[in-house]
Amino acid sequence: MSFPENASPKLTEQLAAQFRAQAAEFGLVLAARCRFCGAPIWAPKSLAQHAGPICQSRNKNSDVGSPAKNQTDAAA
Ligand SMILES: [Zn+2]
DSSP states (O other): OOOOTTSSOOOOHHHHHHHHHHHHHTTOOOOEEOTTTOOEEOSHHHHHHTSOHHHHHHTTTSOTTOOOOOOOSOOO
């Protein structure tokens, strides 16, 4: 029950860069999955957006950081 504050940090470009640097030491490449299509992504910019470049351009209008498009919470 005592997770540190940064247990689940948002993957910022800086954080991604840190991960990539650590992974590189082991000969690994940091990759994630596009939140739109699930394709593997590894470019720093893609990791920061959690989306591949194609999906980023397709979903420019969607909010970055909020996967739920339908915001049904008390919109009065
Ligand atoms: Zn995608």
